[in-house]
Amino acid sequence: MGKALIIGCGGVASVAIHKCCQNSEVFEEICIASRTKSKCDALKEKLAPTTKTKITTAQVDANNVEELIALIEKEKPGVVLNLALPYQDLTIMDACLATKTHYVDTANYEPEDTAKFEYSWQWAYRERFEKAGITALLGSGFDPGVTGVFCAYALKHEFDEINYIDILDCNGGDHGYPFATNFNPEINIREVSAKGSYWEDGHWVETEPMEIKRVYNFEGVGEKDMYLLHHEEIESLALNMPGIKRIRFFMTFGQSYLTHLKCLENVGMTSIEPIMYEGKEIVPLQFLKAVLPDPSTLGPRTKGKTNIGCIFQGKKDGEEKTYYLYNICDHQESYREVGSQAVAYTTGVPAMIGAMMVLTGTWNKPGVHNIEEFDPDPFMDALNTWGLPWKENRHPVLVD
Numbered sequence: 385m386g387k388a389l390i391i392g393c394g395g396v397a398s399v400a401i402h403k404c405c406q407n408s409e410v411f412e413e414i415c416i417a418s419r420t421k422s423k424c425d426a427l428k429e430k431l432a433p434t435t436k437t438k439i440t441t442a443q444v445d446a447n448n449v450e451e452l453i454a455l456i457e458k459e460k461p462g463v464v465l466n467l468a469l470p471y472q473d474l475t476i477m478d479a480c481l482a483t484k485t486h487y488v489d490t491a492n493y494e495p496e497d498t499a500k501f502e503y504s505w506q507w508a509y510r511e512r513f514e515k516a517g518i519t520a521l522l523g524s525g526f527d528p529g530v531t532g533v534f535c536a537y538a539l540k541h542e543f544d545e546i547n548y549i550d551i552l553d554c555n556g557g558d559h560g561y562p563f564a565t566n567f568n569p570e571i572n573i574r575e576v577s578a579k580g581s582y583w584e585d586g587h588w589v590e591t592e593p594m595e596i597k598r599v600y601n602f603e604g605v606g607e608k609d610m611y612l613l614h615h616e617e618i619e620s621l622a623l624n625m626p627g628i629k630r631i632r633f634f635m636t637f638g639q640s641y642l643t644h645l646k647c648l649e650n651v652g653m654t655s656i657e658p659i660m661y662e663g664k665e666i667v668p669l670q671f672l673k674a675v676l677p678d679p680s681t682l683g684p685r686t687k688g689k690t691n692i693g694c695i696f697q698g699k700k701d702g703e704e705k706t707y708y709l710y711n712i713c714d715h716q717e718s719y720r721e722v723g724s725q726a727v728a729y730t731t732g733v734p735a736m737i738g739a740m741m742v743l744t745g746t747w748n749k750p751g752v753h754n755i756e757e758f759d760p761d762p763f764m765d766a767l768n769t770w771g772l773p774w775k776e777n778r779h780p781v782l783v784d
């Protein structure tokens with residue numbers, strides 16, 4: 385069918401690349417390009433003997449637009465799948481514009497020197513992508529990603545109007561370390577140490593970090609503490625869900641994680657302000673990342689399940705209605721299949737599916753779009769086919 389250029393070769397990319405190689409009818413060719421080419425080569429060596437997908441590799445600095453343009457012109461992919469870090473979103477979008485190539489990512493742009501993520505920077509490309517006749521699909525991971533597809537599906541098939549959405553992200557996995565993060569530690573800690581916020585009656589309500597706590601009993605996991613966080617899909621869903629009154633995002637954290645995080649914050653280790661250390665400038669959070677376990681090594685140690693989904697309240701045919709759509713994913717099963725734990729798996733599978741939707745032309749909408757703006761049905765089918773089957777509950781316990 386076509387060729388994808390995948391940028392980045394970390395935890396999430398590794399899963400997406402495994403999945404592209406399982407789906408070689410669509411991904412006849414992939415080029416894996418990242419900062420450290422040896423990681424791309426190692427993955428190619430592992431996968432090439434068992435897949436029909438032709439794999440090439442390249443070194444690229446994704447902060448450098450000219451390098452990216454040269455690479456895209458050489459490889460001529462049908463789609464670029466950005467699985468590097470959120471810092472590189474705009475340079476990669478610039479290169480896609482210059483070469484008229486479709487673009488897919490899993491996380492919205494974040495400037496490296498400010499812990500702030502919002503869509504405004506990427507939405508500013510809307511008109512230019514539309515004029516160039518190319519599609520940018522933003523946020524094709526799990527959250528954002530599948531959560532947005534769940535919302536579009538619920539709106540299309542279950543409701544006339546959705547008024548309340550609670551997105552619940554539960555990781556019931558245990559890796560046995562007192563403190564480690566399940567994806568890039570720098571991005572993860574920036575996200576969870578920021579102030580919380582939710583959308584209500586047309587505006588943002590801001591909270592202190594971890595100020596709002598609830599307890600929820602998750603199928604496949606059990607009872608967990610969860611905390612309200614700011615999360616990027618709230619921003620786009622607030623625009624794209626007609627009649628919405630409130631959207632909240634909750635993530636589970638264990639007490640050990642929170643105690644360590646508080647201590648690290650208190651001693652200044654989560655700061656992104658550079659400091660001088662022995663004559664050299666270092667960023668404390670980047671140093672912390674270097675001493676923490678690499679998330680890609682957690683796979684063999686992590687046991688348990690994730691359960692991520694959305695609880696909806698709204699109206700159908702004049703009646704009040706509730707509906708819960710979710711996925712349960714097992715860490716050890718993910719590891720057996722692709723050598724990664726479930727947090728990388730639940731992100732990498734939808735990244736491959738998003739790239740497939742765009743590469744095959746199933747989703748073809750020139751401009752810059754969030755995932756809930758597309759027809760959810762083919763994506764929902766693909767989740768069942770490619771390892772993230774979803775479940776429904778028409779009488780869920782609601783979050784107060």
Ligand code: NDP
Nearest residue numbers: 392393394395396419420446468491525526527528567568
């Ligand atoms: P990793 O740190 O494991 O991987 C990032 C990769 O990007 C590494 O291979 C790294 O190279 C490469 N990279 C970084 N900077 C550059 C650069 N300048 N040029 C080229 N390559 C570069 O991160 P994850 O795999 O955990 O996360 C990947 C993305 O997925 C992130 O944007 C994250 O926010 C997002 N994500 C989204 C989720 C969702 O549900 N939507 C959930 C989890 C993550 P090197 O190997 O040299 O370090």
